[in-house]
Amino acid sequence: MNETATAPAESKAPKAKVERPCHCARFTNEETGEATGCTKTTTREFAPGHDAKLKSLLIRAGAMGAEVRRVVDGMALTGDAVKAAEGYGFAHMVASGIERAHAKARAKAERAAARAAAKEKKESTGTxxxxxxxxxxxxxxxxxxxxxxxxxxxxxxxxxxxxxx
Ligand SMILES: [Zn+2]
Structure with missing residues (x-):
């Protein structure tokens, strides 16, 4: 691996502060076309607060079962939202956010079903x-x-x- 060989040399010299497009601009919800619309550049991965922006975009996509397109250096990769978050520190938060959204949707569906059943019973039995x-x-x-x-x-x-x- 060349990366390991070049890494120490890179860290010795003061890093050139090159501004690059914020990572959040790389992601699009394949189903809705939702993107952050970000045009910021930054010397880090994300402009301030934009990791959170991306996190919520990915959670929304994952909750609806949509795939996410990630464009890196002109190459597009499509996959599920959890996979798209891989490599970022908040990947586990995306996974648990999607899980919470699913649990909430399940609970809501169960309540609606119980209400419908009770209503049906009232109509059919008069009680x-x-x-x-x-x-x-x-x-x-x-x-x-x-x-x-x-x-x-x-x-x-x-x-x-x-x-x-
Ligand atoms: Zn951004």
Whole structure:
């Protein structure tokens, strides 16, 4: 490898501060065409704050399952968002940001499905009684927006921490 041989010589001499285009300008969301629109030059990889710009661009792309195009020296590479972040210090944050976005979308879909099921039940049975698990016990009750309302020993209780059964 030539890189290892030339590296010490390079670090001895004071580095010439060459301004190069900010790395964030290299990336485009293949599906939406979203890019940072950055025209800045910098002696580092990123203009100040632009690593964060790129990070959110990649998370948005990854969350929607879009591929990301990366153009380096006129050569385009296309791959998933996590792969595109490889080589940068924030790559793991892109991966966990995408994972969080997926978890959020799953939770939202589950809530919507539970609401739809409860609504359907109410329409088909004429009652809004639903059964839900609260902790380990299962109760009959009704749904009021995101709350499950049920009765224990004659006392009404409400919770958002329930699971329809
Ligand atoms: Zn930039």
């Amino acid at each position: 809004d009684t639903v059964r839900a698990k609260v902790g380990r016990a299962t109760y009959e009750g009704r749904l009021e927006s995101s709350e499950f309302v049920y009765t224990v020993n004659g006392a009404e209780r409400r919770t958002t921490k329930h699971q329809l059964v």
